Amino acid sequence: MRDTVLGAYYRPPYQDGEADEAFYRQLKVVSQSQAFVLMGDFNHPDIPWEGYTARHLQSRKFLQCTDDKFLTQVVEEPTRRGVLLDLVLTNKEGLVEDIKVGGSLGCSDHDKTEFRIVGSMCKTTSRTLDFRRANFDLFKKLLGEIPWDRALEGRGLKRAGQY
Structure with a gap:
């Protein structure tokens, strides 16, 4: 049986480096799970994901952290006003499929991101x-x-x- 860890995250646009470092420490622990998916608004608008670079130091540290933990970002379309802010990170290739961006949910100014987590479900805990x-x-x-x-x-x- 395989357990999948699913997390949601919101990073405020002006979050300080100390809070980012605390997040990276938590990410180090949970990313060691066999199957891990983290979704949320990471607020790093200066990262062009096709080039995997960034202008700002905090964004470069975020990229380094995801790289160190072998995480893959799977959303390819912009999610808010032409910028990709809402990400889905995973540590296992093929775990996340059918990613769709578009439409709105409530009064949010972000586009809705839908995806499917693939895997055999042997046990459900509620x-x-x-x-x-x-x-x-x-x-x-x-x-x-x-x-x-x-x-x-x-x-x-x-x-x-x-x-």
Whole structure:
């Protein structure tokens, strides 16, 4: 039986290098899974994926990280205003197929990205989370420990716990 790890990620446009490094450490661990797919908005608009280069240091570090972990980016079409921001990364060739970009989902200004994960499913695990038992005080405390980019406050965004 083969387990597939599926993740979703959002990188704010002005995320600092410290937060990126924390993400890279987590990525190192999960990318060692036998089958791994990570999708999300990575906000590296300066990466022309056909050339695998970048102008900005943070984008070059992102490319180096994906290369070091042997991850392949499989989306080929722009996902927002002519730029490829929404990516699907995988560590196994042939794991992701039928990638389609286009249309909208709700009021998002990004195009919808659809894909199929290929593999034999021998076991399905499903859990229903009981949010009444959640420790929201601990959750707020942990969110408060995440490094915060002060530039985002100027854009009207608030740090967790300031709502």
